[in-house]
Amino acid sequence: MSDDSKVTHFGYQQVPWQEKQQKVAGVFRSVAGKYDVMNDLISMGSHRILKRMTIELAGIRPGHKVLDLAGGTGDLAIKFSRLVGETGQVVLADINDAMLDVGRDRLFDAGCSHNTQVTQVNGECLPFEDNSFHCITIAFGLRNITDKDAALRSMLRVLKPGGRLLVLEFSTPTNKHLAKAYDAYSFAVWPKLGKLIVNDADSYQYLAESIRMHPDQDTLQGMMDTAGFARTEYFNMIGGIVALHRGFKF
Amino acid sequence: MSLKDQSRSPGLLSTTALATVERAINTALRSDPASADRLAVHAGRLIAIEVTLPPMAIYGLIVEDGVELYHRSDATPDVAVKGSPMDLASLLLNWKTRPGVIGGPVDITGNRDFLQELQQIANDLQIDWGAILEPVTGSELAQQLDYSARRLFGWAKQAATRLTEQLGDYVGNESGLIPSRRDVYEFGQDVDELRMDVDRLDARIQRLKTRAPSTSSSSPSSPQDSGSATH
Numbered sequence: 001m002s003d004d005s006k007v008t009h010f011g012y013q014q015v016p017w018q019e020k021q022q023k024v025a026g027v028f029r030s031v032a033g034k035y036d037v038m039n040d041l042i043s044m045g046s047h048r049i050l051k052r053m054t055i056e057l058a059g060i061r062p063g064h065k066v067l068d069l070a071g072g073t074g075d076l077a078i079k080f081s082r083l084v085g086e087t088g089q090v091v092l093a094d095i096n097d098a099m100l101d102v103g104r105d106r107l108f109d110a111g112c113s114h115n116t117q118v119t120q121v122n123g124e125c126l127p128f129e130d131n132s133f134h135c136i137t138i139a140f141g142l143r144n145i146t147d148k149d150a151a152l153r154s155m156l157r158v159l160k161p162g163g164r165l166l167v168l169e170f171s172t173p174t175n176k177h178l179a180k181a182y183d184a185y186s187f188a189v190w191p192k193l194g195k196l197i198v199n200d201a202d203s204y205q206y207l208a209e210s211i212r213m214h215p216d217q218d219t220l221q222g223m224m225d226t227a228g229f230a231r232t233e234y235f236n237m238i239g240g241i242v243a244l245h246r247g248f249k250f
Numbered sequence: 251m252s253l254k255d256q257s258r259s260p261g262l263l264s265t266t267a268l269a270t271v272e273r274a275i276n277t278a279l280r281s282d283p284a285s286a287d288r289l290a291v292h293a294g295r296l297i298a299i300e301v302t303l304p305p306m307a308i309y310g311l312i313v314e315d316g317v318e319l320y321h322r323s324d325a326t327p328d329v330a331v332k333g334s335p336m337d338l339a340s341l342l343l344n345w346k347t348r349p350g351v352i353g354g355p356v357d358i359t360g361n362r363d364f365l366q367e368l369q370q371i372a373n374d375l376q377i378d379w380g381a382i383l384e385p386v387t388g389s390e391l392a393q394q395l396d397y398s399a400r401r402l403f404g405w406a407k408q409a410a411t412r413l414t415e416q417l418g419d420y421v422g423n424e425s426g427l428i429p430s431r432r433d434v435y436e437f438g439q440d441v442d443e444l445r446m447d448v449d450r451l452d453a454r455i456q457r458l459k460t461r462a463p464s465t466s467s468s469s470p471s472s473p474q475d476s477g478s479a480t481h
Contacts, residue, residue: 049265052320056265059324062294082313083325085294111314237262 008146011209020146021122025096027203028072032098034198035073041197042190042204048075050242051139054168055079057235057246063087064134067158069123070094070141074103080137081112091133093121094141123151128158135159139168143214152227159249165229171236171243172216178239186211217243261321268308268319276316281378285371290314295364298327299342301335329360342369 006017015023031038039047055076060066062085068077070093077092084090092107094100097120104118121127123138124147136155145151155165173179186208194204215223217234220243224232229247236243279286292312299308309323331338333356341356358365379399384392 049262049269052269053262053265056320056322061325079318082294082311082318 009210009213011206011213017146021095024144027206028096029098030200030203031194031198032073032096032102035099035102036075038193038197038204041193042186042207046238047140050168050237050244051076051079053235053237054137054139054166054244055083057244058135058137058166059164060084060088060135065089065091065132065160067091067093067126067128067133067136069121069126069136069138069155070144071137071139072096072099072103072141074106076137076139077103077107077116078110078112081107081110081116084115086115088115090116091119091128092116093119093123093126095120095122124154125150126154126158130157131160132158133160134163135166136163137166137168140170142167142169142220143210148215149223149227152224152229156228156249161249164246164248165224167220167224167245169220169243169245170211170214171220171234171240174236174240178241182241217245220245264321268321272317272319275319278375278377279316282376285375286316288367288371289316292364292367295328295361296323296325297365297368298323298330299338300330300332301338302332303334327360329358329362329365331365332357342372 007014008017008020009015010020010023028035043050058066058080060080060083062083064084065088066077066080066084068074068080068090071077072094074092077090080090090112092100092103094103100118100120107113107116107118119127123141123145136159138155142148142151152165159165173182187205190204190208191201195201214220217236217240221232221234224245224247228249230250232245232247234243234245279289289312293314295312297310297312299310301307307321309320309325309327311318311320311323331341333341337356377399379392379396386392387395
Protein backbone atom coordinates (compact mmCIF):
# COMPACT_ATOMS: atom_id res chain seq x y z
CA MET A 1 0.00 0.00 0.00
CA SER A 2 1.41 3.38 -0.96
CA ASP A 3 1.65 6.14 1.65
CA ASP A 4 -0.98 8.11 -0.27
CA SER A 5 -3.66 5.51 0.35
CA LYS A 6 -2.62 4.53 3.89
CA VAL A 7 -4.79 5.70 6.73
CA THR A 8 -4.17 5.91 10.43
CA HIS A 9 -6.13 6.98 13.47
CA PHE A 10 -6.35 10.44 14.92
CA GLY A 11 -8.32 9.77 18.06
CA TYR A 12 -11.33 7.82 16.83
CA GLN A 13 -11.12 9.33 13.33
CA GLN A 14 -9.42 7.66 10.40
CA VAL A 15 -7.19 10.14 8.59
CA PRO A 16 -4.66 9.88 5.74
CA TRP A 17 -1.25 8.74 7.02
CA GLN A 18 0.44 12.06 6.14
CA GLU A 19 -2.21 14.19 7.83
CA LYS A 20 -1.89 12.88 11.37
CA GLN A 21 1.38 14.70 12.01
CA GLN A 22 -0.14 18.04 11.09
CA LYS A 23 -3.28 17.38 13.11
CA VAL A 24 -1.27 16.43 16.20
CA ALA A 25 0.87 19.53 15.69
CA GLY A 26 -2.30 21.60 15.68
CA VAL A 27 -3.37 20.10 19.00
CA PHE A 28 -0.11 20.94 20.71
CA ARG A 29 0.17 24.42 19.21
CA SER A 30 -3.22 25.11 20.68
CA VAL A 31 -2.37 23.99 24.21
CA ALA A 32 1.39 24.68 24.49
CA GLY A 33 1.08 27.79 26.65
CA LYS A 34 -0.96 26.07 29.34
CA TYR A 35 0.19 22.51 28.75
CA ASP A 36 1.68 22.06 32.23
CA VAL A 37 -1.32 23.59 33.98
CA MET A 38 -3.63 21.30 32.08
CA ASN A 39 -1.44 18.28 32.87
CA ASP A 40 -1.63 19.12 36.56
CA LEU A 41 -5.38 19.47 36.38
CA ILE A 42 -6.31 16.40 34.38
CA SER A 43 -3.84 14.12 36.17
CA MET A 44 -4.51 15.74 39.56
CA GLY A 45 -0.77 16.27 39.88
CA SER A 46 0.11 12.60 39.45
CA HIS A 47 2.08 13.16 36.21
CA ARG A 48 4.87 14.71 38.30
CA ILE A 49 5.14 11.58 40.43
CA LEU A 50 5.09 9.35 37.34
CA LYS A 51 7.90 11.38 35.79
CA ARG A 52 9.93 11.06 38.99
CA MET A 53 9.55 7.29 38.78
CA THR A 54 10.75 7.45 35.16
CA ILE A 55 13.82 9.41 36.22
CA GLU A 56 14.61 6.86 38.92
CA LEU A 57 14.53 4.01 36.39
CA ALA A 58 16.60 5.96 33.87
CA GLY A 59 19.84 5.19 35.75
CA ILE A 60 21.43 8.44 34.69
CA ARG A 61 24.89 9.30 35.94
CA PRO A 62 27.14 12.35 35.59
CA GLY A 63 28.62 12.46 32.10
CA HIS A 64 25.70 10.71 30.42
CA LYS A 65 24.12 11.93 27.20
CA VAL A 66 20.33 11.85 27.35
CA LEU A 67 17.66 12.41 24.70
CA ASP A 68 14.30 13.60 26.03
CA LEU A 69 12.16 12.92 22.99
CA ALA A 70 8.76 14.60 22.69
CA GLY A 71 10.09 16.46 25.72
CA GLY A 72 7.80 19.42 25.14
CA THR A 73 7.95 21.81 28.02
CA GLY A 74 11.13 20.28 29.41
CA ASP A 75 10.21 19.10 32.90
CA LEU A 76 12.17 15.85 32.46
CA ALA A 77 15.04 17.60 30.68
CA ILE A 78 15.54 19.98 33.63
CA LYS A 79 15.94 17.05 36.02
CA PHE A 80 18.23 15.21 33.59
CA SER A 81 20.36 18.32 33.18
CA ARG A 82 21.09 18.28 36.90
CA LEU A 83 21.77 14.55 36.99
CA VAL A 84 24.24 14.48 34.08
CA GLY A 85 26.18 17.41 35.52
CA GLU A 86 28.78 19.54 33.81
CA THR A 87 30.26 16.69 31.82
CA GLY A 88 26.97 15.34 30.46
CA GLN A 89 24.51 16.57 27.89
CA VAL A 90 20.74 16.58 27.49
CA VAL A 91 18.93 17.04 24.21
CA LEU A 92 15.35 18.25 24.49
CA ALA A 93 13.67 17.23 21.26
CA ASP A 94 10.13 17.65 20.02
CA ILE A 95 8.43 17.87 16.67
CA ASN A 96 6.39 20.84 17.78
CA ASP A 97 7.99 24.28 17.71
CA ALA A 98 5.42 25.84 20.06
CA MET A 99 6.14 23.25 22.75
CA LEU A 100 9.89 23.66 22.25
CA ASP A 101 9.60 27.43 22.71
CA VAL A 102 8.06 26.85 26.13
CA GLY A 103 10.64 24.16 26.93
CA ARG A 104 13.58 26.35 25.90
CA ASP A 105 12.39 29.17 28.16
CA ARG A 106 11.95 26.80 31.09
CA LEU A 107 15.40 25.28 30.65
CA PHE A 108 16.91 28.76 30.50
CA ASP A 109 14.98 29.92 33.59
CA ALA A 110 16.07 26.80 35.50
CA GLY A 111 19.74 27.51 34.76
CA CYS A 112 20.12 24.43 32.59
CA SER A 113 21.22 26.03 29.34
CA HIS A 114 24.89 25.11 29.84
CA ASN A 115 24.42 21.38 29.19
CA THR A 116 21.20 21.19 27.19
CA GLN A 117 20.33 21.51 23.52
CA VAL A 118 16.88 22.12 22.11
CA THR A 119 16.14 20.48 18.78
CA GLN A 120 13.08 20.13 16.57
CA VAL A 121 13.01 16.55 15.31
CA ASN A 122 10.71 13.93 13.88
CA GLY A 123 10.84 10.88 16.15
CA GLU A 124 10.44 8.54 13.19
CA CYS A 125 13.80 9.54 11.71
CA LEU A 126 16.02 10.99 14.42
CA PRO A 127 18.80 13.21 13.03
CA PHE A 128 21.53 11.92 15.33
CA GLU A 129 24.49 9.65 14.75
CA ASP A 130 24.26 5.96 15.61
CA ASN A 131 25.11 5.04 19.21
CA SER A 132 24.85 8.61 20.54
CA PHE A 133 22.82 8.42 23.76
CA HIS A 134 23.04 6.57 27.06
CA CYS A 135 19.34 7.01 27.65
CA ILE A 136 16.25 8.05 25.70
CA THR A 137 12.97 8.95 27.35
CA ILE A 138 9.67 9.65 25.69
CA ALA A 139 6.95 10.66 28.12
CA PHE A 140 3.38 10.85 26.85
CA GLY A 141 4.68 11.27 23.30
CA LEU A 142 4.80 7.89 21.53
CA ARG A 143 1.00 7.86 21.31
CA ASN A 144 1.10 10.84 18.97
CA ILE A 145 3.69 9.46 16.56
CA THR A 146 2.22 8.14 13.34
CA ASP A 147 4.69 5.32 12.65
CA LYS A 148 5.57 4.02 16.10
CA ASP A 149 7.57 1.07 14.79
CA ALA A 150 9.81 3.37 12.75
CA ALA A 151 10.23 5.61 15.80
CA LEU A 152 11.26 2.69 18.01
CA ARG A 153 13.79 1.53 15.40
CA SER A 154 15.15 5.05 15.12
CA MET A 155 15.52 5.30 18.90
CA LEU A 156 17.33 1.96 19.01
CA ARG A 157 19.74 3.16 16.34
CA VAL A 158 20.80 6.30 18.22
CA LEU A 159 21.11 4.54 21.60
CA LYS A 160 24.57 3.48 22.68
CA PRO A 161 25.05 -0.25 23.30
CA GLY A 162 23.97 -0.78 26.92
CA GLY A 163 21.75 2.27 26.73
CA ARG A 164 18.10 2.20 27.64
CA LEU A 165 14.78 3.52 26.35
CA LEU A 166 12.00 4.51 28.73
CA VAL A 167 8.50 4.99 27.35
CA LEU A 168 6.04 6.59 29.76
CA GLU A 169 2.60 6.51 28.22
CA PHE A 170 -1.09 6.16 28.93
CA SER A 171 -2.06 2.51 28.75
CA THR A 172 -4.85 0.09 29.61
CA PRO A 173 -6.24 -0.14 33.16
CA THR A 174 -5.94 -3.62 34.62
CA ASN A 175 -9.18 -3.40 36.61
CA LYS A 176 -12.52 -3.09 34.77
CA HIS A 177 -14.12 -0.93 37.47
CA LEU A 178 -11.16 1.43 37.40
CA ALA A 179 -11.39 1.42 33.59
CA LYS A 180 -15.05 2.46 33.71
CA ALA A 181 -14.41 5.25 36.22
CA TYR A 182 -11.40 6.43 34.21
CA ASP A 183 -13.44 6.44 30.96
CA ALA A 184 -16.16 8.46 32.62
CA TYR A 185 -13.68 10.93 34.08
CA SER A 186 -11.57 11.41 30.97
CA PHE A 187 -14.39 11.73 28.43
CA ALA A 188 -16.62 13.87 30.62
CA VAL A 189 -14.13 16.09 32.45
CA TRP A 190 -11.06 16.56 30.25
CA PRO A 191 -12.79 18.28 27.28
CA LYS A 192 -14.62 20.57 29.71
CA LEU A 193 -11.37 21.49 31.44
CA GLY A 194 -9.80 22.05 28.02
CA LYS A 195 -12.63 24.38 27.09
CA LEU A 196 -12.34 26.23 30.39
CA ILE A 197 -8.56 26.63 30.58
CA VAL A 198 -7.32 26.80 26.97
CA ASN A 199 -10.61 27.33 25.18
CA ASP A 200 -10.08 24.09 23.28
CA ALA A 201 -12.29 21.11 24.10
CA ASP A 202 -11.37 19.23 20.90
CA SER A 203 -7.70 18.78 21.84
CA TYR A 204 -8.66 17.08 25.08
CA GLN A 205 -11.32 15.01 23.35
CA TYR A 206 -8.48 13.87 21.06
CA LEU A 207 -6.33 13.10 24.11
CA ALA A 208 -9.01 10.87 25.63
CA GLU A 209 -9.62 9.11 22.29
CA SER A 210 -5.96 8.69 21.39
CA ILE A 211 -5.31 6.92 24.70
CA ARG A 212 -7.90 4.27 23.78
CA MET A 213 -6.28 3.78 20.37
CA HIS A 214 -2.80 3.35 21.82
CA PRO A 215 -1.40 -0.21 22.07
CA ASP A 216 -1.86 -1.88 25.44
CA GLN A 217 1.07 -2.86 27.67
CA ASP A 218 1.83 -6.24 26.13
CA THR A 219 1.43 -5.01 22.56
CA LEU A 220 3.85 -2.15 23.11
CA GLN A 221 6.33 -4.48 24.78
CA GLY A 222 6.06 -6.74 21.70
CA MET A 223 6.69 -3.74 19.43
CA MET A 224 9.83 -2.92 21.41
CA ASP A 225 10.98 -6.53 21.13
CA THR A 226 10.36 -6.47 17.38
CA ALA A 227 12.29 -3.23 17.01
CA GLY A 228 15.28 -4.96 18.58
CA PHE A 229 15.22 -3.88 22.21
CA ALA A 230 16.41 -6.42 24.76
CA ARG A 231 15.25 -7.18 28.32
CA THR A 232 12.03 -5.29 27.75
CA GLU A 233 9.63 -4.95 30.67
CA TYR A 234 6.90 -2.64 31.84
CA PHE A 235 5.66 -1.25 35.12
CA ASN A 236 1.99 -0.50 35.54
CA MET A 237 1.23 2.71 37.39
CA ILE A 238 -2.09 3.82 38.86
CA GLY A 239 -3.63 0.47 38.00
CA GLY A 240 -2.36 0.48 34.42
CA ILE A 241 -3.77 3.89 33.49
CA VAL A 242 -0.15 4.71 32.77
CA ALA A 243 2.65 2.24 32.02
CA LEU A 244 6.38 2.71 31.96
CA HIS A 245 8.10 0.48 29.40
CA ARG A 246 11.82 -0.07 29.48
CA GLY A 247 14.14 -1.76 27.04
CA PHE A 248 17.89 -1.95 26.52
CA LYS A 249 20.15 -1.99 23.48
CA PHE A 250 22.77 -4.72 23.57
CA MET B 251 22.83 -0.83 41.89
CA SER B 252 22.14 -4.48 41.11
CA LEU B 253 20.01 -5.62 38.20
CA LYS B 254 17.56 -7.03 40.72
CA ASP B 255 17.13 -3.58 42.27
CA GLN B 256 16.69 -2.03 38.85
CA SER B 257 13.87 -4.44 38.05
CA ARG B 258 11.90 -3.49 41.13
CA SER B 259 8.70 -1.71 40.30
CA PRO B 260 8.81 1.89 41.45
CA GLY B 261 6.31 2.51 44.25
CA LEU B 262 3.75 5.25 43.73
CA LEU B 263 3.24 5.86 47.45
CA SER B 264 6.89 5.90 48.38
CA THR B 265 7.67 8.19 45.44
CA THR B 266 4.85 10.51 46.52
CA ALA B 267 6.16 10.50 50.10
CA LEU B 268 9.67 11.29 48.91
CA ALA B 269 8.37 14.09 46.69
CA THR B 270 6.55 15.53 49.71
CA VAL B 271 9.70 15.44 51.84
CA GLU B 272 11.65 17.07 49.01
CA ARG B 273 9.04 19.79 48.72
CA ALA B 274 9.12 20.41 52.49
CA ILE B 275 12.92 20.69 52.52
CA ASN B 276 12.95 23.05 49.56
CA THR B 277 10.18 25.18 51.07
CA ALA B 278 12.20 25.42 54.27
CA LEU B 279 15.31 26.36 52.31
CA ARG B 280 13.47 29.05 50.38
CA SER B 281 12.46 30.62 53.68
CA ASP B 282 16.12 30.77 54.79
CA PRO B 283 18.11 32.17 51.83
CA ALA B 284 21.38 32.18 53.80
CA SER B 285 21.20 28.41 54.33
CA ALA B 286 20.04 27.90 50.72
CA ASP B 287 23.09 29.82 49.47
CA ARG B 288 25.42 27.75 51.64
CA LEU B 289 23.87 24.58 50.25
CA ALA B 290 23.96 25.79 46.63
CA VAL B 291 27.76 25.87 46.83
CA HIS B 292 27.59 22.06 46.83
CA ALA B 293 25.31 21.83 43.75
CA GLY B 294 25.94 18.60 41.86
CA ARG B 295 27.00 16.62 44.92
CA LEU B 296 25.15 13.50 45.97
CA ILE B 297 24.56 12.08 49.45
CA ALA B 298 23.32 8.52 49.93
CA ILE B 299 21.40 7.74 53.11
CA GLU B 300 20.84 4.06 53.76
CA VAL B 301 18.41 3.19 56.53
CA THR B 302 18.88 -0.29 57.95
CA LEU B 303 15.42 -0.73 59.45
CA PRO B 304 13.18 -0.64 57.47
CA PRO B 305 15.71 -1.21 54.67
CA MET B 306 15.53 1.83 52.44
CA ALA B 307 17.87 4.12 50.55
CA ILE B 308 17.45 7.80 49.79
CA TYR B 309 19.73 9.75 47.49
CA GLY B 310 19.88 13.51 47.88
CA LEU B 311 21.22 15.48 44.92
CA ILE B 312 22.13 19.06 45.79
CA VAL B 313 20.92 21.42 43.09
CA GLU B 314 21.17 25.18 42.74
CA ASP B 315 17.70 25.79 44.14
CA GLY B 316 17.56 23.12 46.84
CA VAL B 317 17.66 19.34 46.85
CA GLU B 318 16.21 16.54 44.74
CA LEU B 319 15.49 13.22 46.45
CA TYR B 320 15.45 9.83 44.77
CA HIS B 321 15.00 6.25 45.92
CA ARG B 322 17.68 5.00 43.59
CA SER B 323 20.70 6.31 41.79
CA ASP B 324 23.41 4.77 39.63
CA ALA B 325 25.79 7.62 40.39
CA THR B 326 28.58 7.28 42.96
CA PRO B 327 27.65 9.35 46.01
CA ASP B 328 30.09 11.91 47.39
CA VAL B 329 29.25 10.69 50.87
CA ALA B 330 27.23 7.71 52.08
CA VAL B 331 25.85 7.18 55.58
CA LYS B 332 24.24 3.99 56.86
CA GLY B 333 22.48 3.33 60.14
CA SER B 334 19.17 3.11 61.97
CA PRO B 335 16.69 5.99 61.47
CA MET B 336 17.28 7.38 64.98
CA ASP B 337 21.05 7.13 64.73
CA LEU B 338 21.03 8.82 61.32
CA ALA B 339 18.73 11.57 62.61
CA SER B 340 21.06 12.06 65.55
CA LEU B 341 24.03 12.37 63.20
CA LEU B 342 22.47 14.58 60.54
CA LEU B 343 20.46 16.86 62.84
CA ASN B 344 22.99 17.01 65.66
CA TRP B 345 20.62 15.56 68.20
CA LYS B 346 21.94 14.93 71.69
CA THR B 347 22.99 11.29 71.82
CA ARG B 348 21.72 8.88 74.46
CA PRO B 349 23.44 5.51 74.58
CA GLY B 350 20.96 2.74 73.84
CA VAL B 351 18.31 5.14 72.49
CA ILE B 352 19.82 7.32 69.79
CA GLY B 353 23.30 8.12 68.62
CA GLY B 354 24.53 4.60 67.87
CA PRO B 355 27.14 3.74 65.28
CA VAL B 356 26.69 5.10 61.75
CA ASP B 357 28.82 3.95 58.82
CA ILE B 358 30.20 6.89 56.89
CA THR B 359 32.09 6.57 53.63
CA GLY B 360 33.26 9.34 51.36
CA ASN B 361 33.69 13.05 51.88
CA ARG B 362 33.25 13.75 55.60
CA ASP B 363 33.78 17.49 55.16
CA PHE B 364 30.74 17.61 52.89
CA LEU B 365 28.70 15.68 55.44
CA GLN B 366 29.83 18.02 58.20
CA GLU B 367 28.77 21.05 56.15
CA LEU B 368 25.35 19.47 55.53
CA GLN B 369 24.99 18.84 59.27
CA GLN B 370 25.86 22.45 59.99
CA ILE B 371 23.38 23.77 57.43
CA ALA B 372 20.61 21.53 58.83
CA ASN B 373 21.42 22.71 62.33
CA ASP B 374 21.48 26.40 61.39
CA LEU B 375 18.33 26.29 59.26
CA GLN B 376 15.91 28.93 60.48
CA ILE B 377 12.52 28.41 58.92
CA ASP B 378 10.62 31.67 58.38
CA TRP B 379 7.07 30.41 58.82
CA GLY B 380 5.78 33.94 58.39
CA ALA B 381 7.18 34.18 54.86
CA ILE B 382 5.75 30.78 53.97
CA LEU B 383 2.29 31.49 55.34
CA GLU B 384 1.96 35.15 54.33
CA PRO B 385 0.59 34.54 50.82
CA VAL B 386 -2.16 32.38 52.33
CA THR B 387 -3.02 34.15 55.57
CA GLY B 388 -1.88 37.74 55.15
CA SER B 389 1.01 39.37 57.01
CA GLU B 390 -0.61 39.98 60.40
CA LEU B 391 -1.85 36.45 60.95
CA ALA B 392 1.34 35.07 59.40
CA GLN B 393 3.45 36.86 62.02
CA GLN B 394 1.34 35.44 64.83
CA LEU B 395 1.50 31.96 63.30
CA ASP B 396 5.27 32.34 62.86
CA TYR B 397 5.62 33.22 66.56
CA SER B 398 3.39 30.30 67.56
CA ALA B 399 5.24 27.91 65.26
CA ARG B 400 8.61 28.93 66.72
CA ARG B 401 7.28 28.39 70.24
CA LEU B 402 5.74 25.07 69.23
CA PHE B 403 8.94 23.84 67.59
CA GLY B 404 11.03 25.10 70.50
CA TRP B 405 8.80 23.22 72.89
CA ALA B 406 8.84 20.12 70.69
CA LYS B 407 12.64 20.18 70.52
CA GLN B 408 12.91 20.51 74.31
CA ALA B 409 10.31 17.79 74.78
CA ALA B 410 12.20 15.50 72.42
CA THR B 411 15.45 16.18 74.28
CA ARG B 412 13.78 15.49 77.63
CA LEU B 413 12.17 12.35 76.25
CA THR B 414 15.45 10.95 74.93
CA GLU B 415 17.15 11.78 78.24
CA GLN B 416 14.42 10.07 80.20
CA LEU B 417 14.42 7.12 77.83
CA GLY B 418 18.18 6.89 78.20
CA ASP B 419 17.86 6.96 81.99
CA TYR B 420 15.12 4.35 81.92
CA VAL B 421 16.99 2.04 79.57
CA GLY B 422 20.24 2.57 81.44
CA ASN B 423 19.13 2.58 85.05
CA GLU B 424 15.70 1.07 85.49
CA SER B 425 15.11 -1.49 82.80
CA GLY B 426 18.57 -3.02 83.09
CA LEU B 427 18.69 -3.40 79.31
CA ILE B 428 22.01 -1.60 79.15
CA PRO B 429 24.50 -0.92 81.97
CA SER B 430 24.86 2.49 83.57
CA ARG B 431 28.04 4.51 83.12
CA ARG B 432 29.03 3.61 86.72
CA ASP B 433 28.50 -0.12 86.04
CA VAL B 434 30.59 0.09 82.88
CA TYR B 435 33.34 1.91 84.81
CA GLU B 436 33.35 -0.68 87.60
CA PHE B 437 33.29 -3.51 85.08
CA GLY B 438 36.30 -1.91 83.37
CA GLN B 439 38.09 -1.67 86.71
CA ASP B 440 37.37 -5.36 87.39
CA VAL B 441 38.66 -6.31 83.95
CA ASP B 442 41.82 -4.27 84.51
CA GLU B 443 42.33 -5.88 87.88
CA LEU B 444 41.81 -9.35 86.43
CA ARG B 445 44.23 -8.59 83.60
CA MET B 446 46.86 -7.47 86.09
CA ASP B 447 46.27 -10.62 88.16
CA VAL B 448 46.70 -12.73 85.06
CA ASP B 449 49.86 -10.84 84.15
CA ARG B 450 51.24 -11.39 87.64
CA LEU B 451 50.35 -15.08 87.51
CA ASP B 452 51.92 -15.40 84.08
CA ALA B 453 55.09 -13.74 85.34
CA ARG B 454 55.13 -16.13 88.30
CA ILE B 455 54.72 -19.14 86.00
CA GLN B 456 57.53 -17.90 83.77
CA ARG B 457 59.74 -17.44 86.82
CA LEU B 458 58.91 -20.95 88.01
CA LYS B 459 59.62 -22.35 84.55
CA THR B 460 63.06 -20.77 84.51
CA ARG B 461 63.76 -22.46 87.82
CA ALA B 462 62.24 -25.77 86.74
CA PRO B 463 65.21 -27.27 84.68
CA SER B 464 67.54 -27.18 87.69
CA THR B 465 64.98 -28.96 89.87
CA SER B 466 63.97 -31.48 87.16
CA SER B 467 67.62 -32.32 86.38
CA SER B 468 68.11 -33.23 90.04
CA SER B 469 64.99 -35.41 90.02
CA PRO B 470 65.55 -39.09 88.98
CA SER B 471 62.37 -39.26 86.79
CA SER B 472 59.26 -37.20 86.13
CA PRO B 473 55.75 -38.78 86.11
CA GLN B 474 55.56 -38.36 82.29
CA ASP B 475 58.87 -40.06 81.87
CA SER B 476 57.67 -43.05 83.79
CA GLY B 477 54.39 -43.15 81.79
CA SER B 478 52.41 -43.46 84.94
CA ALA B 479 50.68 -40.12 84.90
CA THR B 480 47.24 -40.11 86.38
CA HIS B 481 44.47 -37.57 85.87
